[in-house]
Amino acid sequence: MIKFGIVGAGAIATSSCRAIQSHGGAEIVAASDLNADRLKELCDEFSIKKSYADSAELFADDNVEAVYIGVPNKFHAPLAKAALEAGKHVILDKPFALNYAEAKEVADIAEAKGKLLMLGMNQRYRAESQRVRQAVADGKLGDVYHAKAFWFRRAGIPRLGTWFGNKAIAGGGALLDIGVHLLDLCLFCTDNFEPESVFGKTYTVFGNRGLGEGGWGKSERSDIAFDVDDFATAFIRFKNGNSVTLDVSWAAHAEQGNRNDVHLYGTEAGASLYPDKMFRFNNDYQSGYEVIDGIGGEAKLGHCDRFHNFINSINGEEEPLTSVYQSLQIQRILDAIYESCKTGELVKFD
Numbered sequence: 001m002i003k004f005g006i007v008g009a010g011a012i013a014t015s016s017c018r019a020i021q022s023h024g025g026a027e028i029v030a031a032s033d034l035n036a037d038r039l040k041e042l043c044d045e046f047s048i049k050k051s052y053a054d055s056a057e058l059f060a061d062d063n064v065e066a067v068y069i070g071v072p073n074k075f076h077a078p079l080a081k082a083a084l085e086a087g088k089h090v091i092l093d094k095p096f097a098l099n100y101a102e103a104k105e106v107a108d109i110a111e112a113k114g115k116l117l118m119l120g121m122n123q124r125y126r127a128e129s130q131r132v133r134q135a136v137a138d139g140k141l142g143d144v145y146h147a148k149a150f151w152f153r154r155a156g157i158p159r160l161g162t163w164f165g166n167k168a169i170a171g172g173g174a175l176l177d178i179g180v181h182l183l184d185l186c187l188f189c190t191d192n193f194e195p196e197s198v199f200g201k202t203y204t205v206f207g208n209r210g211l212g213e214g215g216w217g218k219s220e221r222s223d224i225a226f227d228v229d230d231f232a233t234a235f236i237r238f239k240n241g242n243s244v245t246l247d248v249s250w251a252a253h254a255e256q257g258n259r260n261d262v263h264l265y266g267t268e269a270g271a272s273l274y275p276d277k278m279f280r281f282n283n284d285y286q287s288g289y290e291v292i293d294g295i296g297g298e299a300k301l302g303h304c305d306r307f308h309n310f311i312n313s314i315n316g317e318e319e320p321l322t323s324v325y326q327s328l329q330i331q332r333i334l335d336a337i338y339e340s341c342k343t344g345e346l347v348k349f350d
């Protein structure tokens, strides 16, 4: 049994604990949160015996072998570093860190300590994502030259007045919160993590006016400033000549409430992810066009779960579906989008 410690008893902790406990080869032995009420609630719900007000005590607990970190973004890097230094394996929720420099420090410590570090990019694990990635790898779409990734929420800003809207604690808004998922998914499906340049623009339009709240999050409200993006758009060119457009909103005027997908454009066929479909000419290229529901094939990791993959990887039974290198590249692109917005210039990678 892999013994887990949970750091953060907020909104995401419940589904994370449920997933860990569903594995059968893992148990949650400790949890930590700065807020005593939320910590008690989580410990009661999942029968967690040890609770710590300070995560340093959890990291010092020899019984804990692996740590899940689900706290405000500012604490991702410092807490992941502390856990790795203490010899724990770490599954860290997204985004990796506030910026690439911080993320790289965490990655370096994981490597030096020989511990597993994995970003829990849950959307990669969905059966559709795995199937589409396999279809691309098998050449079913021909050469995929462009992808369009988007997540448009109409009124989906996490609870206003909490850390989510504050740049100093969150590092960014919609782009870091949900853009990271679709960008990651897009690069995962095309297996291309080598960007050449990025041009981007972000906007703060709704949250700063007290509009567009969706309600996610358990942290308490305060009079903290809303100064992050609630809309972002970017054009990314890759070293192999391919391109990706990324569009994301926490809040925007739109006909539909919540839409997210990745559309792939290949020389022989196109595809979408949610739900997975393929589009192409009929066999003879004369009699029209076909839309195929379901891209076919099996999900490589049938459990479709980031925590199961993490646990199985610790046990040497699977490879992590999300590598540290890939997650660092995603962080570099996110940094570059903010940089491009600030300067108005194209950001080029070495």
Ligand SMILES: NC(=O)c1ccc[n+]([C@@H]2O[C@H](COP(=O)([O-])OP(=O)(O)OC[C@H]3O[C@@H](n4cnc5c(N)ncnc54)[C@H](O)[C@@H]3O)[C@@H](O)[C@H]2O)c1
Pocket (backbone or CB within 6 Å): 007, 008, 009, 010, 011, 012, 013, 032, 033, 034, 035, 038, 055, 069, 070, 071, 072, 073, 075, 093, 094, 095, 120, 121, 122, 162, 177, 216, 217, 218, 219
């Ligand atoms: N993978 C996903 O799809 C997904 C979904 C939601 C959130 N997340 C990520 O999970 C993280 C947490 O989000 P949330 O929605 O649970 O937020 P939340 O505001 O609901 O909860 C955060 C919790 O962290 C606690 N906390 C803050 N600082 C701490 C510290 N130093 N040590 C221990 N506990 C601390 C808070 O008291 C709070 O209980 C964020 O980074 C977010 O991006 C990921």
